[in-house]
Amino acid sequence: MTTYILSLVFAVVWVAVTGSGTLHNLIFGFALSTLSLWIVREQMSARGYWRRMGRILSLLVLFFKELALSAWKVAVLVMSPRMELKPGIFAYPLTVDRDFEITLLANLITLTPGTLSVDVSADRKTLFVHAIDCSDPEATKRDIATGFERKIMEAFR
Amino acid sequence: MIAVLIALLTALLILVGAGFALVAAIGINRLPDVYTRMHAASKAGTVGSGLMLLAVALHAGDLSTLARALAGFFFFVLTAPISAHLLAMAAHKMGYPLHEQSVRDDLNDHQN
Amino acid sequence: MTAQTILSSALWLALVVLGLSFLLTVWRVIKGPTLPDRVVALDMLVGIVIGFIALIAIRTGFTLYIDIAISLGLVGFLATVAFARFILARGRGEEAPEAKASPVAPAAPLAPKHKRATSRKPGAGPAVSRKAKK
Numbered sequence: 572m573t574t575y576i577l578s579l580v581f582a583v584v585w586v587a588v589t590g591s592g593t594l595h596n597l598i599f600g601f602a603l604s605t606l607s608l609w610i611v612r613e614q615m616s617a618r619g620y621w622r623r624m625g626r627i628l629s630l631l632v633l634f635f636k637e638l639a640l641s642a643w644k645v646a647v648l649v650m651s652p653r654m655e656l657k658p659g660i661f662a663y664p665l666t667v668d669r670d671f672e673i674t675l676l677a678n679l680i681t682l683t684p685g686t687l688s689v690d691v692s693a694d695r696k697t698l699f700v701h702a703i704d705c706s707d708p709e710a711t712k713r714d715i716a717t718g719f720e721r722k723i724m725e726a727f728r
Numbered sequence: 729m730i731a732v733l734i735a736l737l738t739a740l741l742i743l744v745g746a747g748f749a750l751v752a753a754i755g756i757n758r759l760p761d762v763y764t765r766m767h768a769a770s771k772a773g774t775v776g777s778g779l780m781l782l783a784v785a786l787h788a789g790d791l792s793t794l795a796r797a798l799a800g801f802f803f804f805v806l807t808a809p810i811s812a813h814l815l816a817m818a819a820h821k822m823g824y825p826l827h828e829q830s831v832r833d834d835l836n837d838h839q840n
Numbered sequence: 841m842t843a844q845t846i847l848s849s850a851l852w853l854a855l856v857v858l859g860l861s862f863l864l865t866v867w868r869v870i871k872g873p874t875l876p877d878r879v880v881a882l883d884m885l886v887g888i889v890i891g892f893i894a895l896i897a898i899r900t901g902f903t904l905y906i907d908i909a910i911s912l913g914l915v916g917f918l919a920t921v922a923f924a925r926f927i928l929a930r931g932r933g934e935e936a937p938e939a940k941a942s943p944v945a946p947a948a949p950l951a952p953k954h955k956r957a958t959s960r961k962p963g964a965g966p967a968v969s970r971k972a973k974k
Contacts, residue, residue, distance in 0.1 A: 687766055
């Protein structure tokens with residue numbers, strides 16, 4: 572993950588330094604930074620760069636799909652004449668345990684339909700999620716566990 | 729022909745974005761408590777302004793504008809959940825109540 | 841003919857819709873019974889203004905407006921973070937404690953919650969001072 576961000580940052584820096592924001596230049600900068608990171612791969616111990624990047628991209632696609640879906644669901648809920656709300660906060664047991672992954676998961680949960688992460692317990696084992704429809708928290712938990720959390724595990728482990 | 733197509737797409741993005749902004753504003757007025765209002769503001773609102781930025785990128789059609797608009801879009805999408813999360817946490821820590829329709833509050837049981 | 845007409849009519853319509861949502865959000869800022877409500881609405885206002893800026897960028901063709909939109913987004917985000925810290929530091933303060941909860945007895949599962957929320961309030965004092973020192 573760090574290598575991916577790094578090479579992207581390097582590509583942007585390349586564009587900024589060379590001062591021509593064409594697509595070719597950006598791609599060239601990306602290739603250049605990937606190459607230079609590949610040269611120092613021993614020090615960074617980044618194996619499976621391309622496979623990992625594919626998984627990160629699939630996570631990104633899932634994220635935007637869920638974002639669109641969630642905005643749509645909120646819109647439908649708000650415009651329905653009689654709002655049947657059962658809001659509530661449920662505890663979600665975390666499987667991921669690194670800070671970065673928890674942050675990512677919390678952000679993704681916030682942007683999925685009807686859920687909003689509120690707090691993480693001090694021992695980092697539980698994420699508290701506010702759901703706009705809390706009538707079936709078990710199903711929501713299952714969705715998160717099989718959707719985002721698994722994808723995050725795949726992408727960053 | 730291409731110009732008309734791009735104009736149509738831009739118009740569509742603008743209108744959908746404005747529609748989401750309106751829905752978020754209605755939601756912020758109709759929903760019963762802080763936490764549910766955050767749902768409307770952080771999702772529909774973000775998507776609304778993000779879509780309008782994408783419309784600018786599409787309309788301008790040159791790469792540096794596209795890059796900046798995309799950067800702005802990503803920035804909004806990344807910061808909106810963080811600010812919603814912080815606000816929700818602050819409000820809950822300070823004991824602002826959930827609406828009385830709420831069915832459960834595990835966080836409160838956990839804290840006490 | 842068409843490209844320009846389509847665009848300008850869509851822009852007008854979108855400006856009207858955005859203006860309407862702006863007013864609705866301002867109404868929540870004015871009315872919003874608690875501080876977090878107002879902060880949420882202010883956060884939302886920043887988003888709407890970013891939409892306005894994007895529309896004006898399309899209308900005038902000045903792409904520099906995008907940079908303004910990005911910096912406004914940054915300022916809005918930082919303001920929201922600062923407000924969240926402020927809510928944490930101030931506590932519930934002087935505003936009417938049960939402004940939003942209905943005057944009738946709350947539903948059974950939440951009944952103990954309110955009691956706890958109020959009983960927790962004295963405990964908030966030292967926590968606040970700890971935060972302030974940080």
